[in-house]
Amino acid sequence: MLYLYFCRFFCYGTENYKAIQYKEGMNLDISIFEVVGPVMIGPSSSHTAGAARLARVARRMAENAGAVTHVSFGLHGSFARTYKGHGTDRALVAGALGLREDDERLSDAFSLAAAEGLTYDFHEIVLEGSHENTVEIIFTLSEGDPFTVTGSSLGGGRIAIKRIKGFDVDFTAHVPTLVIVQQDEKGVVSEITGVLAAHGINIGIMRVSRLAKGETACCVIEADANISDAVVDQIRRLNHILSAQAVHPEA
Amino acid sequence: MYNSIQDLVSQAEERGAGLWKIVLENEIKLSELDETSIYKKLDERYDVMIRSAERALGQSLPAIGGLIEGIASRHARFAQQGGGLMGGFLNQLMARAFSCSEVNASMGKICAVPTAGACGVLPAVLLTVGEKYTLGRREILEALLTASGVGAVITKNATVSGAEGGCQAECGAAAAMAAAAAVQMAGGTIHMSADACGFALMNCMGLICDPVAGLVQLPCALRNASQAVNALVSADMALAGLTSVIPPDEVIEAMFHTGRMLPPALKETALGGIAAAEAGKRIQAEIFSENP
Numbered sequence: 001m002l003y004l005y006f007c008r009f010f011c012y013g014t015e016n017y018k019a020i021q022y023k024e025g026m027n028l029d030i031s032i033f034e035v036v037g038p039v040m041i042g043p044s045s046s047h048t049a050g051a052a053r054l055a056r057v058a059r060r061m062a063e064n065a066g067a068v069t070h071v072s073f074g075l076h077g078s079f080a081r082t083y084k085g086h087g088t089d090r091a092l093v094a095g096a097l098g099l100r101e102d103d104e105r106l107s108d109a110f111s112l113a114a115a116e117g118l119t120y121d122f123h124e125i126v127l128e129g130s131h132e133n134t135v136e137i138i139f140t141l142s143e144g145d146p147f148t149v150t151g152s153s154l155g156g157g158r159i160a161i162k163r164i165k166g167f168d169v170d171f172t173a174h175v176p177t178l179v180i181v182q183q184d185e186k187g188v189v190s191e192i193t194g195v196l197a198a199h200g201i202n203i204g205i206m207r208v209s210r211l212a213k214g215e216t217a218c219c220v221i222e223a224d225a226n227i228s229d230a231v232v233d234q235i236r237r238l239n240h241i242l243s244a245q246a247v248h249p250e251a
Numbered sequence: 252m253y254n255s256i257q258d259l260v261s262q263a264e265e266r267g268a269g270l271w272k273i274v275l276e277n278e279i280k281l282s283e284l285d286e287t288s289i290y291k292k293l294d295e296r297y298d299v300m301i302r303s304a305e306r307a308l309g310q311s312l313p314a315i316g317g318l319i320e321g322i323a324s325r326h327a328r329f330a331q332q333g334g335g336l337m338g339g340f341l342n343q344l345m346a347r348a349f350s351c352s353e354v355n356a357s358m359g360k361i362c363a364v365p366t367a368g369a370c371g372v373l374p375a376v377l378l379t380v381g382e383k384y385t386l387g388r389r390e391i392l393e394a395l396l397t398a399s400g401v402g403a404v405i406t407k408n409a410t411v412s413g414a415e416g417g418c419q420a421e422c423g424a425a426a427a428m429a430a431a432a433a434v435q436m437a438g439g440t441i442h443m444s445a446d447a448c449g450f451a452l453m454n455c456m457g458l459i460c461d462p463v464a465g466l467v468q469l470p471c472a473l474r475n476a477s478q479a480v481n482a483l484v485s486a487d488m489a490l491a492g493l494t495s496v497i498p499p500d501e502v503i504e505a506m507f508h509t510g511r512m513l514p515p516a517l518k519e520t521a522l523g524g525i526a527a528a529e530a531g532k533r534i535q536a537e538i539f540s541e542n543p
Contacts, residue, residue: 029277032278035406036296037362042355043368084315084539086465087315
């Protein structure tokens, strides 16, 4: 797997991005809104708010691929053991319906899903080496292959998306993020960055992973500014691009 | 930037400003938001806090397990009728903390300040002390700024995670934040605010996290109420002139090391404390066998 890193120092001060501990050095600052917040539906920032957020981000990506008819949640670790007590199940369904983690309808997620005709199921799985709070979300689409997203809830409502359709990725979706699947060809990445540069969008972090050399690759770009539909469309029209979508933290 | 309570105090002294002002100015630099936008965000969050502190006062909110259902409304009635030994003021404070915990447990909307499990302490203290001194919204938000500065220091130098530090790191940290805010609202000095923060953590040093059945209900709600009272106890100690022999920053460090020393069974795993009591284990078995 090839990783390209264009790293900048930490982007901080964003909503719902709670306190990472830095015991040594102490040269990183913490926004007061990481201490006073997030505003969320209880009872647990990791088991409820983070779960809703994970499912919502996954849904945003899946619905780009087609109409969702069923969602299957594979629960790993602490999610599998404790999900009923923390409403993780309702939070996940709420997220899969597109509800935000501070939406008061979250606890009615099951009846909302019934009203929308979305079916769902839960099962326990073991994902070796994964974070304790990890879920594999499989969206059945009205046409084509299922869309699978795996992610972890890290605490304080923060999440990490770890796998999309078989590609290993790692992003938090707390900043505007572009997820692109492309043919692994020379020059594709530079064309993508060219489009972003032309629109004045600065890249915070960029990673490319591929299944095998010359096959398909997945490129995840975390940007400093919102990525408009026009930009996404322009990237989709580039040669060798199979799919492209933007995920915004508040969308 | 501030990395310690001492930083906050010395910068405030140099500038002849309140602690809140240092916290606010740092946030402006850090977030690149202007003062108005920061106050707007704080105001929105304080609205959520108020609603969660009031919502369960007049109604019981059902939750899985139902271990704390109705405690806020019963306590609010108790406070209204004079409030037993400690009187209406402190019992109203506790009722509000209970309300936040009940709202949280029932999948209602709360502000995690600093965490969801400890979401009752700050709203109860800000609201109740604000009323006592008939403070305006701006003054309460200034107190919230001071509290959040204390919370940021604890987050940096220790932890606010129950899984990492036990309840002292969640409700204890909330009490330390609220104590500093309460001193400010009562007209105390910046040194008193700093000392109150240290007292609050000393008063709950080593407090474990032992949720029955792993639910954020019991003893979480009780700890929210008792740590809200702790915040006011600590604030009064400072306001009366008691000064901290151990500097607040060293108390924060001690809390962190104490948390590290606590075994995993006493840190949110529901394997120790009252969670491991016979009744605690029975409740866990009942709740999770009902929903196989």
